[in-house]
Amino acid sequence: MGVSRVITLIMNLVSRKEKSLKVRDLSKRIVFLPLALVFIACISYAYAGEAVHSDIQEFINIDRSVVSYEDRQYSVTIKDVNVLVSDGTTIFLWGIEKISQNATVFNLKARNKLEKQIGDAPILCTIKSRDAQDDKVVHAQCINQNEEDLSLYLLQKGFVSADRTAIHGTIFEKPYLEAEQRAQNELNGVWASSEGDFSSSADVQSQNFMLGAFFLMAVFILALVVLGFFVVRGFKGVVDVQNRSLDLAMKERTLRDKEKLVMASMIKSELLENKTKIEAYLVIYEEMLQDFSGTGQAPRFQKTGEIVQKQPALSRSVFDGNTYKLDLFGSNLSSQVIHYYARIKSEPDYIEIAPDTPVAEVKKTIEAAVVNAKKLYDISDALLQGFIDNALARAAD
Numbered sequence: 001m002g003v004s005r006v007i008t009l010i011m012n013l014v015s016r017k018e019k020s021l022k023v024r025d026l027s028k029r030i031v032f033l034p035l036a037l038v039f040i041a042c043i044s045y046a047y048a049g050e051a052v053h054s055d056i057q058e059f060i061n062i063d064r065s066v067v068s069y070e071d072r073q074y075s076v077t078i079k080d081v082n083v084l085v086s087d088g089t090t091i092f093l094w095g096i097e098k099i100s101q102n103a104t105v106f107n108l109k110a111r112n113k114l115e116k117q118i119g120d121a122p123i124l125c126t127i128k129s130r131d132a133q134d135d136k137v138v139h140a141q142c143i144n145q146n147e148e149d150l151s152l153y154l155l156q157k158g159f160v161s162a163d164r165t166a167i168h169g170t171i172f173e174k175p176y177l178e179a180e181q182r183a184q185n186e187l188n189g190v191w192a193s194s195e196g197d198f199s200s201s202a203d204v205q206s207q208n209f210m211l212g213a214f215f216l217m218a219v220f221i222l223a224l225v226v227l228g229f230f231v232v233r234g235f236k237g238v239v240d241v242q243n244r245s246l247d248l249a250m251k252e253r254t255l256r257d258k259e260k261l262v263m264a265s266m267i268k269s270e271l272l273e274n275k276t277k278i279e280a281y282l283v284i285y286e287e288m289l290q291d292f293s294g295t296g297q298a299p300r301f302q303k304t305g306e307i308v309q310k311q312p313a314l315s316r317s318v319f320d321g322n323t324y325k326l327d328l329f330g331s332n333l334s335s336q337v338i339h340y341y342a343r344i345k346s347e348p349d350y351i352e353i354a355p356d357t358p359v360a361e362v363k364k365t366i367e368a369a370v371v372n373a374k375k376l377y378d379i380s381d382a383l384l385q386g387f388i389d390n391a392l393a394r395a396a397d
Contacts, residue, residue, distance in 0.1 A: 070127045074142075076118065081110040081159055084123075084142070094128045094141045095167045095176055096151045096160040099190050106190065110159035117153055121145040128166075139166070155179035158189020260328040264392035266318045267337065268384065274314040274344070275380045278373055281312035285370050292363045301362060306353040308362075310369050312376070314344045333386050340383050343376055 074086040082098050084091040100106070123142045131137035142150045154160040156179045167173040184191045285308075291299040300306065319341045326334040353362050 071124060072127060072140075073122050073124050075122045078111050078115050078118070081107050081114060081154065088136055090137045091125060091142070092137070092139045093151045093154070093160075094139045095163050095172060096154055097163045099159070099161055110154070110157070110189070113157060113159065114150065114154065117148070117150065118144050123150070141172075152176065152179055156183055156188070158183035158187075158191045256328065259325070261392065263322055263325050263328055264387055264390075266322070268387055268392075270315050270318040271340075271380055271384055274312075275377065275384075277314055278312050278377045278380065281309070281373050282370060282377070285366055285373070289363070289366055289370065292359065292366075299359060299362070301353050301357070302355045302359075305355050306362070308351045308353060308365055308369060310349040310351060310365075310372075311345060312373055313346070313348050314376075316341050316344050316346060329390065329392070333390055333392075336383055336386055340379055343379070 074084070074089070074091065076084040076086045076091065079085045079090070080098065082093045082096055084093070098107070121144065123144050125138075125140035125142040127138050127140045129139045144150060151160075152175065155162060155176055162176045162180045164173075164177075167176050183189060288306075291301075319337070326337060328334075329337065351365060353365075
């Protein structure tokens, strides 16, 4: 029903009423007329409100991407003084701007205040807009569990400034700007600085701390310079000490070289002595093998029996008395010396051969003794050559 039709209907009713009440007093009709006007106004207001609501709803339905006043509840973590994070969604608090990127201590203080204001409870956010490139980035006006506007709270505490572009023309422009002005008047937050820059008292303390640290570093460097001066002055003494140490080291090395040569000479003499004994042993047992040459004569052991010495009796007293000094020869030569003396027995083994022992068995025993003695003779030669190669003996010797 249009407004004009409502007014026409009321006027008709008034006209009929006036015709039926001609006899009544004019004052009663005057009273009825204002009541009719009030009734007309109420109906007109209701109709107009319904039409406006219908127009707004139609606008929202036509293009929700332009502005979406969607209310959502979030459990958030504070990333920055004006930035919250919830399950992959980044929420920029609407209507405010971060004051400074460099005032680290100030921003941390502001963030801690915001954490206390939010607590552990979820917040309710009215999404004002979404980022065109990333749907997970939104700008929203948020309230805590006590229905306190977080953006307004930060403005009142002087932790942020009003985003005049965002709030311009909205119903929040005036309260946000008044909150910022009040923070300035009360010298809250950033406005506490008398110079009006973006540093806080905490930042000033931080700067003082840095200056103090720089001063201590300068004192430390100065102390190092002074210490270095005295070190340089004492450098000559250090050089003298080093030279004396080098002299002692050289003397010790000379003594070790002499001891090594003496030790090598003693081992070499024992090697030569053993080599001579091996030669004599080989002469005896090679001659004994000639009895088995097939000349037709019976071997001597079949007449009187025989005692066979399985290995030559060699000396190892020098080695046994100086085993702790073998490292003077180095790892390779000392290993050769050890393996050589491991084959030597001061008291050799003997085998008693009876006259009735088979000839082949006796021959085999004597041949094994001769072969082992020749191997030991060759090892003696190799070890002597090792001493020559290590400059511990001369070839002429």
